[in-house]
Amino acid sequence: MCPKMSPVKIHPEILERRIVARSRLFAVEQLELRFSNGVERTYERLLTPPIPAVLVVPLIDPKTVLLIREYGAGVERYELGLPKGARSQGEGVIETANRELMEECGYGARTLEPLTELTLSPGYMGHRIVVVLAEDLYPQKIEGDEPEEIEVVPWPLADIDGLIAREDFSEARSLAALYMVRDRQRARGIDV
Amino acid sequence: MCPKMSPVKIHPEILERRIVARSRLFAVEQLELRFSNGVERTYERLLTPPIPAVLVVPLIDPKTVLLIREYGAGVERYELGLPKGARSQGEGVIETANRELMEECGYGARTLEPLTELTLSPGYMGHRIVVVLAEDLYPQKIEGDEPEEIEVVPWPLADIDGLIAREDFSEARSLAALYMVRDRQRARGIDV
Numbered sequence: 001m002c003p004k005m006s007p008v009k010i011h012p013e014i015l016e017r018r019i020v021a022r023s024r025l026f027a028v029e030q031l032e033l034r035f036s037n038g039v040e041r042t043y044e045r046l047l048t049p050p051i052p053a054v055l056v057v058p059l060i061d062p063k064t065v066l067l068i069r070e071y072g073a074g075v076e077r078y079e080l081g082l083p084k085g086a087r088s089q090g091e092g093v094i095e096t097a098n099r100e101l102m103e104e105c106g107y108g109a110r111t112l113e114p115l116t117e118l119t120l121s122p123g124y125m126g127h128r129i130v131v132v133l134a135e136d137l138y139p140q141k142i143e144g145d146e147p148e149e150i151e152v153v154p155w156p157l158a159d160i161d162g163l164i165a166r167e168d169f170s171e172a173r174s175l176a177a178l179y180m181v182r183d184r185q186r187a188r189g190i191d192v
Numbered sequence: 193m194c195p196k197m198s199p200v201k202i203h204p205e206i207l208e209r210r211i212v213a214r215s216r217l218f219a220v221e222q223l224e225l226r227f228s229n230g231v232e233r234t235y236e237r238l239l240t241p242p243i244p245a246v247l248v249v250p251l252i253d254p255k256t257v258l259l260i261r262e263y264g265a266g267v268e269r270y271e272l273g274l275p276k277g278a279r280s281q282g283e284g285v286i287e288t289a290n291r292e293l294m295e296e297c298g299y300g301a302r303t304l305e306p307l308t309e310l311t312l313s314p315g316y317m318g319h320r321i322v323v324v325l326a327e328d329l330y331p332q333k334i335e336g337d338e339p340e341e342i343e344v345v346p347w348p349l350a351d352i353d354g355l356i357a358r359e360d361f362s363e364a365r366s367l368a369a370l371y372m373v374r375d376r377q378r379a380r381g382i383d384v
Binding site for chain 2: 009011012014020021022023024025026028030031033035036037039041043044045046048069070071072073074075076077078079081116117118119120121122123124125126127128129147148151160161164170171172173175176177179180183
């Protein structure tokens with residue numbers, strides 16, 4: 001704990017909020033904020049999905065993670081990353097993690113453990129994703145809504161540097177989750 | 193390099209693109225895609241800023257990073273994270289990094305080195321951010337456009353776990369960049 005950090009900070013007051021743009025998947029909300037020092041500002045942010053999504057770190061063995069290679073319409077190229085997806089209505093985090101793993105990697109997991117929750121860009125997105133470690137995998141494929149078959153790519157946890165060096169790996173959430181799991185395996189005495 | 197990974201993958205054809213929603217800061221683009229297997233899908237993505245933003249990892253000493261504590265309108269709370277910002281017109285990556293560091297932390301850096309580029313959510317955002325390591329700091333404050341003074345919080349690189357455990361630290365890009373710099377310091381023989 002840092003001694004310089006003030007324990008309490010008064011949140012800005014939200015004076016007004018309204019939707020200023022909307023599409024099928026996205027909505028933009030405009031906020032009028034008054035900070036505790038009296039300064040007023042207009043912010044825009046994306047409307048946040050009601051529940052966090054799920055990001056899975058599937059270990060096919062204690063030293064090897066399964067990545068997927070999927071087309072990213074945002075970056076207009078195929079990208080390596082971890083399997084992930086939104087929770088369906090009434091579905092729990094562990095259930096979503098196992099479903100996405102079966103759909104995207106063709107495996108189920110006997111052991112699933114939520115590790116932490118990550119945000120994308122707290123300044124203008126409330127989007128959250130729960131990182132779930134999946135172990136003790138067994139082959140189990142279910143059909144998802146993917147437009148084409150997803151390629152599954154085993155990758156050594158010891159070689160995160162090699163992944164960063166690739167042009168088709170860039171997603172911060174996947175990278176953060178991989179470091180976290182690698183550290184965890186090292187703490188368990190596994191040489192990765 | 194994984195032997196199972198196919199070297200070439202034919203990108204989907206973009207049949208049509210149009211803006212379906214727009215606000216002051218955001219725009220949503222709808223894409224009609226035809227995958228190489230003939231399947232057609234409609235995607236939505238955020239319009240991407242023309243140039244990458246910059247994320248700074250400022251080391252006040254070889255074992256300590258400077259975090260900032262700033263209100264995140266997306267998550268409606270104060271969040272710890274690394275200083276970052278968009279590049280101004282004609283501004284280079286290193287220049288932006290040093291400017292943001294002066295505005296948000298009150299330091300300039302004599303050594304600035306781009307490490308890698310991260311994306312936010314490749315599926316529906318093209319947004320990119322360059323991670324810049326800043327070292328050899330010296331006090332230098334310039335005024336930014338922040339609505340209130342930003343709190344600067346020194347944090348030991350050795351205690352990433354302590355940061356993850358906090359409720360006010362969650363941003364995947366900051367976390368990925370911190371792991372990356374910690375690994376780099378360890379590779380230099382620094383005990384963090």
